[in-house]
Structures are given as C-alpha cells and as structure tokens.
Amino acid sequence: MKSRIALAIAAVAAIAAVSAPAALANHSWGGYHWARTANPFTVKLGNNLTTSEWQSRLSQTSSDWSQSTVLDATSVAGQARNKNCRPTAGRDEICNGSYGNNGWLGVATIWLQSGSSHIVQGTVKVNDYYLGPGASYAYNNTYEREHVMCQEVGHTFGLDHQDTSGASFGTCMDYYHSTNSTSTTPNAGDTDELLCIYDPADAGRTLTSGSGSTAHSCTGTGHLDSSTTIGASLGHGAAAQVPWWANPSESIYVEHLANGQTQMTYITWANPLPF
Numbered sequence: 001m002k003s004r005i006a007l008a009i010a011a012v013a014a015i016a017a018v019s020a021p022a023a024l025a026n027h028s029w030g031g032y033h034w035a036r037t038a039n040p041f042t043v044k045l046g047n048n049l050t051t052s053e054w055q056s057r058l059s060q061t062s063s064d065w066s067q068s069t070v071l072d073a074t075s076v077a078g079q080a081r082n083k084n085c086r087p088t089a090g091r092d093e094i095c096n097g098s099y100g101n102n103g104w105l106g107v108a109t110i111w112l113q114s115g116s117s118h119i120v121q122g123t124v125k126v127n128d129y130y131l132g133p134g135a136s137y138a139y140n141n142t143y144e145r146e147h148v149m150c151q152e153v154g155h156t157f158g159l160d161h162q163d164t165s166g167a168s169f170g171t172c173m174d175y176y177h178s179t180n181s182t183s184t185t186p187n188a189g190d191t192d193e194l195l196c197i198y199d200p201a202d203a204g205r206t207l208t209s210g211s212g213s214t215a216h217s218c219t220g221t222g223h224l225d226s227s228t229t230i231g232a233s234l235g236h237g238a239a240a241q242v243p244w245w246a247n248p249s250e251s252i253y254v255e256h257l258a259n260g261q262t263q264m265t266y267i268t269w270a271n272p273l274p275f
Helices: 052-065 142-155 188-198
Strands: 005-014 041-047 071-077 092-097 104-113 118-127 206-209 216-219 252-256 262-266
Touching: 041 052, 052 071, 052 142, 092 142, 104 142, 118 142, 188 206, 188 216
Parallel strands: 005 262, 041 071, 041 092, 092 118
Antiparallel strands: 005 104, 104 118, 206 216, 252 262
C-alpha cells in the first residue's frame, strides 16, 4: 500500500454486547467519509461471496443502501481472491468464510488517506462459523445474515451504530440480533445521517426522525471535495486481520505495520451461545 494510506480502522459486529451504552443522537463514525466532487456517488461492492444465500443478502443490502439520495451501492465482481479479503483501492470488497469461534459475526475495515478523514477503500467479512450453512447457532438465519451484511456495509460508508444496547431500533445499524425482519434494513435515521455526512445542502441543518427512545437527529457537515477517492488508485495492501493476540481483557488494538500503516481494531466481546 502506498504511504499515503496511513490508517486502517475495523468495526466488529459481535455476538452480544458486554455493556449497553445509550443510543447515539447521531451515528457518524468519526467523521470518516469518501471524498468525491459531486453527489450522488457510487461505491462498488466487490462480490467475493461463495454461496447463493450470501449473494442474495448482498443484493438486498445493495438495493437498500441505494435508496439514499447521496450514494448508490452497486454489487460488482469481486477482486479479493479469497476469504482473507484483500482490499481494492477506491471500492469495497465483500467476503465470507469460516473465520472461527472468535466471538464476531462480521468485521468492517476502512482505510483512511493520510492526514485526512477520507475513506480510500473498505472490506467486509462475514463469519460462516456462526452464520453459514450447518452452523449450530441462533444467528444462522436469513434475518441475522441480512442484519450483519447491511450493518458492515453501512460502516464502510462512514456510519457507526445507532444503538448498542441490544434493543431494536428498526435499523440494521443497531445491535438487535434478528429473528425477524425488524432490524435488517436502514431506517430514516440512517438515510438522514448519510445526508448529514455527505450533502452540502444540509450543512448546518438538523435532521430528525423517529420519536421517544428511538429518536434520531444529526446536524449536517457535508461538503464536496476537490478530488475523489471513489475508484482512485490510492490504496491496496494486505488484507486486514483481527489481531491473533486479541483477548477479552482489552477492546481496542493498535498494530503498527511494516508498510507504515496503523491498523486499529475495536472488538466487543461475548460468549457465543449455541442454538
């Protein structure tokens, strides 16, 4: 990877939250966003998935996120080669595999251009150990697979979780483990947040949706950039890995890589329960 790419950050969808933080009034993930010179823009989702079920989940996710007025998410042929999910500059790569009994259902990783909050590439991994054919866990169902796929792809656009308490907020960006369609798609809070992140017309405006404990609001910070990281050759590099030494005594891991990158991984630990 070129030296301009200095930071990789991973978001992990864990099996169950250890703690239950309050709902987030807004859920921009650190202000990270794709640089672009116009809206709407298209993020390509490289399809490296090995089963028709996962391919269907990606197709649904692509359609759901494309309801946004500022971005389209288009499924295209993958270039990641295998479940290690090597990134491709200027787009996402989406992969599945049996990554083991490690406590996570999915991992989203984004790489940032050095000295900026601009995303230059992203990857998503979904874990067949819990979610795949024959897995003996409650998470092995179509609704949970859609929840995880939708959420991890949402992270690569710069979205955090709306809530991590385990309650359903009617969005795939919550921590509700789905046995029905309640939390399998983006909701109005997610589309509002994308407007707050990306739409210059909403800069300084407060957008609100929902009510009561599931209410969402965000204030626009959107702007256009002088150049684009969409489809740009600013990235590539080794596949991101959850550190092998990770253990429940710590939640955040920082690894300084030989190529100059710093990879930061956030993990919410849990004890998986068999179905």
